[in-house]
Amino acid sequence: MTRKARAATAAPPTPAAPAPAGSPLSQLALSRLEVRNLATIRELSLDFRGGFSAFTGETGAGKSIIVDALGLLLGARANTDLIRTGEDGLLVTGFWGAEGDDECSASRRVTMQGRGIARLDGEVVSVRELQEWASTRLTIHWQHSAVSLLTPANQRSLLDRQVGEEVAAYTAAYRAWGEARARLENLRAGERERARQLDLLTFQVREIEGVAPQPGEEEPLSAELTRLSNLETIAQGAAGALDLLSDGETSAVGMIAEAIKAMNAGAKYDETSAQLQRELRGALDAVQAVVGELRDVAEDSAPDPEELDRVESRLTALGRLRAKYGPTLEDVVAFHAAAQSELEALNRDERDAGTLEAEVNRLQGEAVRAGETLDAARTRRAGPLAAQLVTVIRELGMPHARLEFRLTPLPQPGPSGLSDVTLHFTANPGEDLGPLADVASGGELSRVMLAISTVLGAETPAVVFDEVDAGIGGAAALAVAAQLGRLARERQVLVVTHLAQIAAHADHHYKVEKHVEEGRTVSHVRLLNERERLEEIARMLSGNTSEAALTHARELLGRRAAAS
Structure with a gap:
């Protein structure tokens, strides 16, 4: 069956949200995913659309399998446990752009023997090449990826995305200082060995020169x-x-x-x-x-x-x-030349040892000056970036939230600068700011991550959120849904969710279902029509499709329609 024919068998799609003019979605959006023998999926052909797409399903239905499939295209570790029981291997293929000449594809095959083949537009490439290619088109925020915000390195990287030139300058200065310092330390630590090597090389050079061999004599x-x-x-x-x-x-x-x-x-x-x-x-x-x-x-x-x-x-x-x-005598002559060169280098190091310490001090001064410039740039950008993030975080149901980047001087220059950079946060009025890792709950971390994705951008035309709604509900869920909708105006947003408030806000609603076919569990994913979507949201709200649940579902969908 052709791709067009398979697409025609899907449920009628809801109208796609138009991409803004000049949007990268027109050429780089994820348009299709084909999966074979991945976990409980036997065969899946799934078309994607622009805007905000939600994936829902009952607990255990395998909603995150879609995320796992896309993760393989991003170079995630290919565990053979992902292969459907009884099959020799799995295959995941993603298509980007409009079907036809402008469409490009990426695929990953994994066998039970642990071997894998990655392809770009049908040509075999390494997994690293596949990862580099896909990472420019797709970003995945995994179910627990908000935890990455707890590491100082990731907190610092958020700010450093705004000060790239200063970071590069400091990194170069620090590396030059480190290399000179290592050379000086080697000179000092290896004085006895160097003296032994000098004696040996001197003897060897003089012994050969004393004979002065001529090749062929x-x-x-x-x-x-x-x-x-x-x-x-x-x-x-x-x-x-x-x-x-x-x-x-x-x-x-x-x-x-x-x-x-x-x-x-x-x-x-x-x-x-x-x-x-x-x-x-x-x-x-x-x-x-x-x-x-x-x-x-x-x-x-x-x-x-x-x-x-x-x-x-x-x-x-x-x-x-x-x-x-x-x-041979030719080898003897070549050995002499190499020994002479090494002897000259050791003698040069001996002469340079006195001046190298001054060079180390000079390079340290350059690293400190570059670090001070980096600290100044970070300080300039910290306030405005924190203000942008707080504005979005407050819109996500935390009206009293405060956040700031703090620079703490290090005792000596480090690989990343003269200071540590940490995020300090509070969601409650009257509370002091504390390290994000110490004071934020799981739900608050998820919303901070969403705010970061909105303010700094995912840097790819397609963004996937796996259960970004963890630990939230009520008004906060509505706020997160609205924010995802705003992000979807500029990006293709795919969200795996268990909250009806978020699913109701999506432009397109997919349902993941499990069935038993011929004694085997099989997962299917389908695009819901309007009636099916209403019933799914009612089920998510109340666990049933009673009239009361349907009425509540209509209210949520009506609220989305009014907002758009």
Whole structure:
């Protein structure tokens, strides 16, 4: 079945809230989610619309499965427990933008073996790439994510989103100071080791330089050693050759000389004979030249002890270097260059140790100045940001709420600045402000989180809230619903809720239901029509669809219609 055909089988949608001009929803909103074999979902094809969408259902129906599915596209850990019992794996696919050429998709497959495949527009990517891509289009506030507000780091990050340049400048200055300080500490802590290394490198460099090896010199030296070691044999061979050529009773020189004389008469009358005679004379000259050289060889029957010692010593020295720094002379030369470079660096560190401390002090001063600039920027932004947040928080059913960012100086510069940044809060009149982590209830934390999402923005075109209404009810629930509606004017807002007041305020209402099919529990999600929505809100109010419950539900829906 095609995507269009499947979409046609859904219940008639309520009219979608139009996205404002220039809204990112037109191109980057989440348009569709397809899920297979995730928990109790066998197969799901769900179309999304702009504006505010609520997901409701009875306790245990699996309302948060939709959030789990979207979380997989955001790179959440893929636990095999999420795979539907009896299946080999699960698959989640999300579509963004209008169907057609502008539509893009992301998917995540997880198998029972723990393997997974992530894709963007059908191409395989890493989970990190999938996460980076999806995180620019979708933000999820999980059921317990408001607890993250309790950490000082997250409280500081809220304020630092307003002072990015100053944060970056301080981070760079602090890093430079830290690197110089670490280098100085290493120099001081490793003085004994550095001295040992200096001695070793100095010895190695001098040992190699003392021999001054030249790549390729061993082969001719080895040949010379072989010659010197066999001079007696060489001399005997030369003497034998001399006897045959010149010194014997019958010698080659004498016979050639006689041959030349024998041709004298004929050479006077025959040019060929004359030419041959000339060639014999040349041969005689050549033999006599060889005889001269052979005589030198024959007389050199014992090697020069100094020369033999020189060659043997040189080869021994080269072999010793190869054994320690080789295996080849090229390796020895390369080792020398590396050792020389390291020796120069150690000597440089030795010389720099005195000036490095001054450099550390200078960089510390730069970090402090950057930290003071950061503190000033944080202070400038803290008041206006807190005022914006308080305005929204008071609209969420806490009319007496107060909130402020406080900067507490640290004993020395830290990775994030010269001061800790903490949120202080109170929801009650006459009460002193206290650390948010100590004084806020779960419901108050949820509303502070909603205020932050509204004021600072989710930075993505789609925002998902999983049970943002935890711990609230009554007028506070109505205020939260109204705030979600306001946020939905600029963002696509998806909310999993158990409160009728919030569901009644949504532009679109989806219901999550469980059924038993062929002996297996199966969850379905469907878009409710007007009558079904009225009955669902009545059930959420009273647990039934009595006339009184339906009347109350009509009042809630009527209040939303009047507000819009």
